[in-house]
Amino acid sequence: MIxxxxxxxxxxxxxxxxxLAKHLDIDLDxxxxxxxxxxxxxxxxxxxxxxxxxxxxxxxxxxxxxxxxKRLNSKVFKLVHxxxxxxxALPNKSIYTNASQHLNAKVMCNFDIxxxxxxxxxxxxFDIFKNFFHFSTEVSNILATLTTINNQVPQxxxxxxxxxxxxxxxxxxxxxxxxxxxxxxxxxxIDDITVSSQYKKTKKDIEEVHTIVIGMIRAYKFxxxxxxxxxxxSHKSQTLTVNQIxxxxxxxxxxxxxRKKIRAxxxxxxxxxxxxxxxxxxxxxxxxxxRVQYLKNIHxxxxxxxxxxxxxxxxxxxxxxxxxxxxxxxxAIRKKQRYKL
Numbered sequence: 001m002i003x004x005x006x007x008x009x010x011x012x013x014x015x016x017x018x019x020l021a022k023h024l025d026i027d028l029d030x031x032x033x034x035x036x037x038x039x040x041x042x043x044x045x046x047x048x049x050x051x052x053x054x055x056x057x058x059x060x061x062x063x064x065x066x067x068x069x070k071r072l073n074s075k076v077f078k079l080v081h082x083x084x085x086x087x088x089a090l091p092n093k094s095i096y097t098n099a100s101q102h103l104n105a106k107v108m109c110n111f112d113i114x115x116x117x118x119x120x121x122x123x124x125x126f127d128i129f130k131n132f133f134h135f136s137t138e139v140s141n142i143l144a145t146l147t148t149i150n151n152q153v154p155q156x157x158x159x160x161x162x163x164x165x166x167x168x169x170x171x172x173x174x175x176x177x178x179x180x181x182x183x184x185x186x187x188x189x190i191d192d193i194t195v196s197s198q199y200k201k202t203k204k205d206i207e208e209v210h211t212i213v214i215g216m217i218r219a220y221k222f223x224x225x226x227x228x229x230x231x232x233x234s235h236k237s238q239t240l241t242v243n244q245i246x247x248x249x250x251x252x253x254x255x256x257x258x259r260k261k262i263r264a265x266x267x268x269x270x271x272x273x274x275x276x277x278x279x280x281x282x283x284x285x286x287x288x289x290x291r292v293q294y295l296k297n298i299h300x301x302x303x304x305x306x307x308x309x310x311x312x313x314x315x316x317x318x319x320x321x322x323x324x325x326x327x328x329x330x331x332a333i334r335k336k337q338r339y340k341l
Contacts, residue, residue: 013134059154089161105164105196116191
């Protein structure tokens with residue numbers, strides 16, 4: 001049985017702030033400026049509603065900090081070799097590839113870590129830089145300071161999902177291996193852990209899965225979002241769910257309600273176009289197009305009809321849409337040039 005690969009960083013640890021600036025190819029004075037003004041570099045929290053009725057705090061980074069964090073991503077986080085059971089914000093990985101690992105499951109356990117980003121604190125981040133990357137104490141403290149705000153990892157920051165992937169680096173491979181030896185498949189998409197098996201399992205077997213997974217979660221002082229925790233035997237009439245994607249035996253499916261909302265969004269564009277509300281159509285076109293592409297990943301035929309409608313809409317707003325996209329691109333370039341470190 002093949003074991004999941006380890007967490008692995010291929011380069012030597014950075015040992016000084018001067019080496020950090022050189023490695024990231026940024027100006028040392030501007031790095032110092034970010035450290036001295038970090039409290040003003042994050043904008044938020046901005047609370048966004050969740051599907052369960054709650055809300056999550058989202059932060060935005062000012063351009064200068066955002067540029068630095070993107071350099072940190074490209075020069076550090078993207079060089080990490082991540083285990084094959086991680087599916088969040090990694091190349092060629094998605095909610096679809098994550099869900100597809102659990103097709104034909106006869107039993108499934110879902111674990112949703114409660115308030116994951118806000119519970120990842122400075123100490124967790126410092127540990128990652130110090131003991132996983134093997135950076136010096138000075139460098140680890142600098143990077144933990146720049147990637148946290150109010151003693152938590154800010155959701156919405158460029159580095160946050162990478163940090164979220166690395167939090168369990170000490171124990172997660174062992175957990176995945178232990179479960180794999182018991183004929184389970186273990187995957188994690190950021191804060192959603194799924195364990196499934198194509199073999200029948202007893203109540204005692206399921207309890208053991210919970211002991212193993214919850215033990216890891218609680219060891220890091222995280223807690224479980226209990227209302228999303230589920231254990232479901234797979235019957236023909238029963239749908240299992242991973243990352244809001246339904247699994248019925250060997251097929252993936254998006255819920256009827258979500259598909260209905262996507263169709264309604266396309267219809268809304270058509271109605272506004274007919275009413276000559278071009279500004280609304282232009283502003284929302286790319287978002288709706290992205291939702292239809294999301295649908296296309298699983299429901300190809302249904303999406304093709306909607307894409308045909310969007311193609312017709314685009315042909316009628318082509319010039320204002322190009323102007324809108326050009327202005328957004330020009331603004332992004334202007335900010336990047338202004339705040340380049």
